[in-house]
Amino acid sequence: MSSQDIQLALLTQSPLASPTSTVHKFTNAIISGDFKAVLTCPATHRLFSHPDTAGIRDLYHAAGLQYAQVNTEDSNGEEGSEAGSIKFLLAIACLQAFVQLNWTGPSLEFALRDMFPAGVFPDENDKADNSNVTTGNKDDEGLHAASIPLLALGGEPAYHLAQYPTLLLLAIRLISNLRSSVDSGKLVIETLPLWELRASRVHQSILDEPVGFPEHLIPSVEALLTDSSTFPLSQALRTTIIIELGLAYHLTGYDKSASNQFLLAGRENGLEYQLTGALGKKTKFQVKDLSQLVLLARSRPELEQDVGEKDETSNGSHEEHDDTTTTTEEQTSGGQPGKQRDMPETLALNDDTLLEHTEFTSSSVSAAPGQSLPSRLTSLDPAQQPALDPLDQCLLIDLCLAQHNTTPENGLTASQMAPYLVRVISHPRNWSIHTTALLLRARLEAKRSRTVERSALQLQALVDQMPTADSDPSERLKYFFQLPLPSKWEMEKELAQRFLSLGVVRSALEIFTRLEMWEEAVRCYANMERSDQAIAIVHELLEGKKAEMDIVTARFKAEASVNNVGNTSSTVRRSRMDKAREAKLWCVLGDLVPDKAEEYYNKAWAISGGTSSRSQRSIGGLYLTKDDFAGAIPRFQAALKINPLYARTWFALGCCYVREERWNEAREAFSRNVAIEEEDAEAWNNLAAVYLRMDELAIQKAKEAPAEEEEAQEEDDVDKVAAIPFENKRLAFRALQQGLRFSRDNWRVWTNYMVVAVDVGELSEAARALGRIVQGRVGKDVQSSIDDAVLSKLVDAVTREDWNGGKGNLPEGQPRTSNEGLGLLPIVERLFNEVILPRVSDSPRIYAIQARLFRWKEDWSAALECYLKAYRCGIAQDVQVERDVERFREAVLDLEELVDVMRMLGPRAKEQEAAQGLQKGKAKWNDWKFQARTLVRTFSGRTRDSFGDDPAFDKLKEIMDELKN
Numbered sequence: 001m002s003s004q005d006i007q008l009a010l011l012t013q014s015p016l017a018s019p020t021s022t023v024h025k026f027t028n029a030i031i032s033g034d035f036k037a038v039l040t041c042p043a044t045h046r047l048f049s050h051p052d053t054a055g056i057r058d059l060y061h062a063a064g065l066q067y068a069q070v071n072t073e074d075s076n077g078e079e080g081s082e083a084g085s086i087k088f089l090l091a092i093a094c095l096q097a098f099v100q101l102n103w104t105g106p107s108l109e110f111a112l113r114d115m116f117p118a119g120v121f122p123d124e125n126d127k128a129d130n131s132n133v134t135t136g137n138k139d140d141e142g143l144h145a146a147s148i149p150l151l152a153l154g155g156e157p158a159y160h161l162a163q164y165p166t167l168l169l170l171a172i173r174l175i176s177n178l179r180s181s182v183d184s185g186k187l188v189i190e191t192l193p194l195w196e197l198r199a200s201r202v203h204q205s206i207l208d209e210p211v212g213f214p215e216h217l218i219p220s221v222e223a224l225l226t227d228s229s230t231f232p233l234s235q236a237l238r239t240t241i242i243i244e245l246g247l248a249y250h251l252t253g254y255d256k257s258a259s260n261q262f263l264l265a266g267r268e269n270g271l272e273y274q275l276t277g278a279l280g281k282k283t284k285f286q287v288k289d290l291s292q293l294v295l296l297a298r299s300r301p302e303l304e305q306d307v308g309e310k311d312e313t314s315n316g317s318h319e320e321h322d323d324t325t326t327t328t329e330e331q332t333s334g335g336q337p338g339k340q341r342d343m344p345e346t347l348a349l350n351d352d353t354l355l356e357h358t359e360f361t362s363s364s365v366s367a368a369p370g371q372s373l374p375s376r377l378t379s380l381d382p383a384q385q386p387a388l389d390p391l392d393q394c395l396l397i398d399l400c401l402a403q404h405n406t407t408p409e410n411g412l413t414a415s416q417m418a419p420y421l422v423r424v425i426s427h428p429r430n431w432s433i434h435t436t437a438l439l440l441r442a443r444l445e446a447k448r449s450r451t452v453e454r455s456a457l458q459l460q461a462l463v464d465q466m467p468t469a470d471s472d473p474s475e476r477l478k479y480f481f482q483l484p485l486p487s488k489w490e491m492e493k494e495l496a497q498r499f500l501s502l503g504v505v506r507s508a509l510e511i512f513t514r515l516e517m518w519e520e521a522v523r524c525y526a527n528m529e530r531s532d533q534a535i536a537i538v539h540e541l542l543e544g545k546k547a548e549m550d551i552v553t554a555r556f557k558a559e560a561s562v563n564n565v566g567n568t569s570s571t572v573r574r575s576r577m578d579k580a581r582e583a584k585l586w587c588v589l590g591d592l593v594p595d596k597a598e599e600y601y602n603k604a605w606a607i608s609g610g611t612s613s614r615s616q617r618s619i620g621g622l623y624l625t626k627d628d629f630a631g632a633i634p635r636f637q638a639a640l641k642i643n644p645l646y647a648r649t650w651f652a653l654g655c656c657y658v659r660e661e662r663w664n665e666a667r668e669a670f671s672r673n674v675a676i677e678e679e680d681a682e683a684w685n686n687l688a689a690v691y692l693r694m695d696e697l698a699i700q701k702a703k704e705a706p707a708e709e710e711e712a713q714e715e716d717d718v719d720k721v722a723a724i725p726f727e728n729k730r731l732a733f734r735a736l737q738q739g740l741r742f743s744r745d746n747w748r749v750w751t752n753y754m755v756v757a758v759d760v761g762e763l764s765e766a767a768r769a770l771g772r773i774v775q776g777r778v779g780k781d782v783q784s785s786i787d788d789a790v791l792s793k794l795v796d797a798v799t800r801e802d803w804n805g806g807k808g809n810l811p812e813g814q815p816r817t818s819n820e821g822l823g824l825l826p827i828v829e830r831l832f833n834e835v836i837l838p839r840v841s842d843s844p845r846i847y848a849i850q851a852r853l854f855r856w857k858e859d860w861s862a863a864l865e866c867y868l869k870a871y872r873c874g875i876a877q878d879v880q881v882e883r884d885v886e887r888f889r890e891a892v893l894d895l896e897e898l899v900d901v902m903r904m905l906g907p908r909a910k911e912q913e914a915a916q917g918l919q920k921g922k923a924k925w926n927d928w929k930f931q932a933r934t935l936v937r938t939f940s941g942r943t944r945d946s947f948g949d950d951p952a953f954d955k956l957k958e959i960m961d962e963l964k965n
Contacts, residue, residue: 003189006024006027006089010191012237015032022043022086023086026043029093030093032474039097039110039114040114040115045117048116049116053174059143062150063146084181087178088189088195090174092171098167099480101163102206102487102489103485103487104432104473104476106466112167144165147165153203153211154207154613155614155642156210157208157580158580159208159487160516162487168199168206171199172199190224191224197213197221198481200213200217201244204251204252205251209643210253212643213248221245222245225238239265239269240391240482243261243262243398244481246258246259247484253645253677254676258402262399269389269392269395270300271297271388272297272300272374272377273377275294275419276296277292277293277294278291278382279292280361280382281355281361282358282359283354284353284354289362292358295419296377297396298376304388304389307386307388342431343428343434343471346438357422364381385426388423388427388429390433393427394482397437397440397484398482399420400420400421401440401484403416403417414444417444421441421444430478433483435485436483436485439491442462445458493511495511499511500527506528508524509521512524519591522588534592535589539589541585542585579608583604583611584604586601587601587604587612590615601615601618601619601622611642613638613643616638616642617646620636620639624656629655632653633660636653644672646676651673654673654683655686657669658686658690664694666690674687674735681742682743685736685739685752687732687735688732688733688756736753740753747777750769753765755790758790763793763797763824764823767827767831770786770831770835774786783842786840786843788849791836794828798821798828799856832846842877845870861924863909864901864902864905864909868931871894875895885947899935899963906928909924909928910925910926913925933963936959936960939956
């Protein structure tokens with residue numbers, strides 16, 4: 001068999017037939033989950049007898065142990081393709097054994113020392129019994145303790161209680177060695193980039209925060225998909241690789257890219273799905289059927305047939321051996337959830353109102369308006385859908401994850417995600433898939449009062465099932481790399497956080513303390529108003545007075561007898577704490593003691609050897625609170641140089657640059673912020689503001705340039721400088737568009753968007769923004785929220801085109817757009833009639849602007865009506881015209897203008913009403929002169945006693961005489 005056959009077998013989990021060689025036996029053992037057979041056999045001993053293999057010598061020295069060189073055959077390491085294949089298989093075995101121990105369970109059946117030849121360990125006679133692996137021995141513990149600091153990456157410490165971290169370190173180092181051999185042309189392992197990505201994802205998962213993948217990694221995995229000539233991939237394998245790329249993007253915060261990958265994987269695997277509605281009931285007392293969300297999904301035909309045959313075989317086997325086992329069909333038809341064979345327990349809701357499952361009363365579904373269903377989905381019964389291929393179930397879970405990442409936090413999000421999970425949970429097919437689906441459902445249900453109890457209990461059940469052996473390890477590992485399954489400690493941490501949210505602080509504290517997650521434990525102490533105790537614990541940890549685990553004492557009791565062997569020192573080993581973790585404790589202490597915070601953060605930076613990004617972020621935050629922006633900038637820069645995946649640190653750095661008026665750096669910072677966290681509306685808004693300030697800077701520099709330099713500039717350069725401001729405005733406009741996707745209720749962002757839209761000529765968008773601003777304000781703030789200048793510019797843009805009886809008059813060949821003329825007219829009219837005027841009826845300025853619009857439309861009657869309304873809600877309501885002589889004179893001028901307008905438009909309105917055949921009682925402007933005289937007479941009567949002797953009052957008499965004549 002070729003190397004490609006072995007690689008395909010590992011990826012498809014399909015055992016090789018009739019294995020003969022060591023490589024073939026290793027391959028089948030890995031597929032079956034028998035890692036002991038691989039990692040404790042003579043071939044492995046021969047490989048690890050060489051001290052430079054995977055850096056074993058350095059690892060031993062770091063552990064304070066002496067590596068006893070063993071003289072065995074081929075001690076220098078085997079050469080050739082078979083040796084490379086063995087090393088490749090050992091790396092995979094180490095990686096998957098680590099995953100089994102820390103993610104899927106159960107425990108391993110061998111100790112670390114069993115991987116090395118006899119005589120390597122100086123205390124061979126003290127070798128622990130393999131049957132009690134969890135107890136371990138001092139050399140294993142020393143190696144594991146030494147591996148933790150070596151797994152720190154980008155200033156982020158690895159979780160120090162991860163079990164057997166040496167396995168992960170060996171896997172990473174073996175893959176790195178293989179990478180060097182592949183790059184030099186000594187070996188050909190086409191799928192090595194995929195396993196490198198898998199190892200890197202596992203490595204990222206044990207860090208406090210992910211730090212990003214090596215630059216070459218993602219492109220090299222993508223090359224597997226684009227170059228199918230060297231290594232042909234089946235449809236399922238292509239889907240698998242695309243899913244894993246999506247999960248890699250998700251892990252590092254690039255949610256949009258992750259979502260695109262998941263959608264691409266769905267198309268690649270032929271999964272057909274649609275979120276739609278069907279009539280049904282969700283509560284026990286519901287009488288009327290209502291439309292309920294349901295996800296219709298089917299695997300491609302050949303996969304669906306395959307799944308059906310497997311289900312029939314599985315159900316037949318269950319009936320033969322256990323008549324009480326609940327079958328898949330019973331669950332989908334509404335049977336009570338419970339413990340499935342080889343599956344995690346699905347807890348019942350047991351609520352007095354909500355049903356266990358939505359009861360669909362309709363056996364068919366109809367597409368929503370504007371939506372079309374794929375032909376294979378139209379015949380599906382929502383309550384009896386066929387089982388899905390397990391890889392398609394992984395896809396639905398990942399799509400559900402993408403939905404959560406790209407939608408704001410609200411009830412609709414949970415409603416949209418739930419059908420994806422229901423579709424997966426209804427057909428349990430794999431342990432890891434079912435566990436992940438139950439976990440995601442528990443997260444959704446934590447936000448509802450009627451389901452929060454099951455959420456916590458289900459999470460507890462998932463944590464409890466990890467050590468059990470109710471399913472084969474190979475079954476649990478089969479789809480691990482296609483799922484966002486958290487580690488054991490992350491799941492326990494989530495359970496503790498759930499307890500904390502429910503107010504069960506003491507239970508949460510017990511879990512955090514057992515997991516030695518001191519930051520979270522400190523938060524619990526703060527909630528219990530026991531900050532002094534939290535400070536004391538951190539001090540004890542730093543001073544070595546308190547061991548991080550009670551079990552540590554028991555494990556090192558026998559160390560005193562080993563002090564005379566080599567250079568081993570029990571004192572050194574007992575007090576060892578990796579620098580990254582110690583630095584983190586100093587940061588925690590800085591959080592607890594604000595008066596000495598900067599001192600403790602600097603101490604953390606020094607102890608870490610300049611690798612603690614957390615300490616620099618914290619110091620930068622301190623300077624930021626003191627408005628010392630210049631001092632905060634280098635701190636944030638140092639933190640981001642170590643780990644550039646912290647979006648909020650980029651945001652803080654951008655704010656500092658803005659305050660220092662360093663616009664180019666601010667643009668870069670906010671751009672990096674939104675690249676990592678696309679949903680940060682505030683960052684998008686700030687990025688737009690930076691673009692606009694860069695505008696002002698460019699204009700200011702252009703104005704300040706010496707005249708002789710301007711004259712010497714070439715014409716092309718002048719045009720280029722003139723184009724920069726508008727281009728920046730376009731960039732600001734696009735940034736605000738993105739920000740509004742994630743903050744649609746923020747009227748301040750809408751205000752910025754409106755102003756920029758006017759500047760770049762997107763007037764239809766400006767009108768929409770003005771409408772959203774008005775709709776979002778209530779009470780007295782409504783009128784102040786209307787920007788009269790923007791409204792006036794909108795009307796100006798409409799009236800720029802000739803009316804021509806409603807046909808317009810554009811230059812030949814110029815298309816009509818929604819940003820001017822008749823294209824913009826309906827948008828502006830809706831803005832007046834449906835948004836502004838129903839909320840604001842006392843603004844003279846708004847009525848005057850609308851009057852201009854009616855005059856352009858040659859609707860003289862409506863125009864006069866607007867002018868009259870403007871007068872009535874202005875002068876007619878202003879009591880100051882009777883007291884203040886200046887206001888009185890202004891009012892006389894306003895009244896004179898109104899009479900002039902009535903004198904000019906009144907006859908036209910009269911003719912227009914006559915042409916429309918309006919009767920005298922319905923015609924408003926049949927006697928416009930009488931209405932004008934009434935206005936003047938009324939105003940004169942109001943002001944005669946106060947200002948009858950003023951020269952402006954004589955003007956009123958002149959206006960009245962002109963109207964009479």
